[in-house]
Amino acid sequence: MSEEKKLPRIEIIEKYCKGCHICVEFCPTKVLEMKGFVVSVKDLEKCIKCMQCELRCPDFAIKVHAE
Amino acid sequence: MAFDYEKYIRPGKLPHIWCPGCGHGIVMKGLIRAMDSLKLVKEETAIVSGIGCASRLPGYIDCCTLHTAHGRAAAFATGVKMAKPEMNVILVGGDGDGTAIGGNHFIHACRRNINMTYIIMNNYIYGMTGGQFSPCTPTGHKASTTPYGNPDPGFDIAKLAIGAGATFVARGTAFHANQIDKLIAEAIQHKGFSVVEILDDCPTTYGRRNKFKSVIEMMNRLKEVAVPVKAAEKMTAEQLEGKVLTGVLHKVERPEYCEEYAKVIERAGGAK
Numbered sequence: 396m397s398e399e400k401k402l403p404r405i406e407i408i409e410k411y412c413k414g415c416h417i418c419v420e421f422c423p424t425k426v427l428e429m430k431g432f433v434v435s436v437k438d439l440e441k442c443i444k445c446m447q448c449e450l451r452c453p454d455f456a457i458k459v460h461a462e
Numbered sequence: 463m464a465f466d467y468e469k470y471i472r473p474g475k476l477p478h479i480w481c482p483g484c485g486h487g488i489v490m491k492g493l494i495r496a497m498d499s500l501k502l503v504k505e506e507t508a509i510v511s512g513i514g515c516a517s518r519l520p521g522y523i524d525c526c527t528l529h530t531a532h533g534r535a536a537a538f539a540t541g542v543k544m545a546k547p548e549m550n551v552i553l554v555g556g557d558g559d560g561t562a563i564g565g566n567h568f569i570h571a572c573r574r575n576i577n578m579t580y581i582i583m584n585n586y587i588y589g590m591t592g593g594q595f596s597p598c599t600p601t602g603h604k605a606s607t608t609p610y611g612n613p614d615p616g617f618d619i620a621k622l623a624i625g626a627g628a629t630f631v632a633r634g635t636a637f638h639a640n641q642i643d644k645l646i647a648e649a650i651q652h653k654g655f656s657v658v659e660i661l662d663d664c665p666t667t668y669g670r671r672n673k674f675k676s677v678i679e680m681m682n683r684l685k686e687v688a689v690p691v692k693a694a695e696k697m698t699a700e701q702l703e704g705k706v707l708t709g710v711l712h713k714v715e716r717p718e719y720c721e722e723y724a725k726v727i728e729r730a731g732g733a734k
């Protein structure tokens with residue numbers, strides 16, 4: 396019955412990421428994680444498209460593409 | 463949909479020089495969103511700065527920019543505005559640049575009420591030069607030049623601006639990122655000298671000397687100390703102890719300097 400959820404696309408520009416953890420910490424559903432020095436997507440299914448990571452990233456490294 | 467910051471950034475300038483977790487990047491994004499919401503034309507917008515970490519900001523934004531002497535952003539910006547009153551002039555700088563070395567220029571720009579917007583990123587320290595204490599470093603806090611704690615009380619930039627005669631004063635924090643663009647947009651639209659103080663974090667030279675374990679701890683501190691002005695009306699003096707008010711703190715109308723100066727020119731019979 397459940398309609399398939401349309402997932403956003405989280406674009407991470409690794410060249411810009413300085414690994415400050417802000418996005419990982421302030422994501423309300425813990426979608427992101429650190430992989431080495433840069434951020435990566437851990438669980439895209441949980442994303443609620445709140446855009447908090449994109450808003451708070453000081454390094455212009457995250458973009459959330461959602462319709 | 464993701465916001466397209468790139469259209470306001472000079473090609474090839476990113477990644478920027480600011481340290482991991484520095485809030486200046488968050489403020490720059492707020493400024494770009496504010497510029498976009500007001501549809502400012504790049505050719506008619508000038509961003510002026512002095513020296514310091516925050517003052518590196520104009521280098522990244524694709525519009526008319528001016529990177530000037532330490533503390534002299536207000537002086538150079540006044541020149542730009544007087545020569546071209548139709549331009550939107552935005553000043554950016556840090557607390558050391560704006561209130562210590564440029565303190566004199568800052569108070570007199572406030573007094574004149576010239577139609578410009580000053581964004582002060584207050585990170586409580588001189589970040590770029592090695593973490594010396596600034597006039598905004600809170601009492602007891604440590605800096606490279608006050609290793610046993612700062613004996614001076616810190617400036618309240620908003621109160622200083624109101625006292626000096628600024629007609630629009632607002633305060634935000636780097637944590638409350640979605641509020642920054644709204645405050646800056648309102649300040650740019652205000653006719654007169656508008657000051658927006660953004661409380662910021664400097665994990666490299668301030669945080670590590672003052673026992674902040676991480677950037678997250680510094681961000682959470684900003685979250686804890688900030689109280690919106692509306693919420694503060696219902697709070698007692700005891701509850702407000704140690705808190706900082708955020709939002710639009712002061713907004714009045716007063717004759718604007720460029721217009722008043724044009725009248726002087728007219729009275730003198732010049733500039734036909």
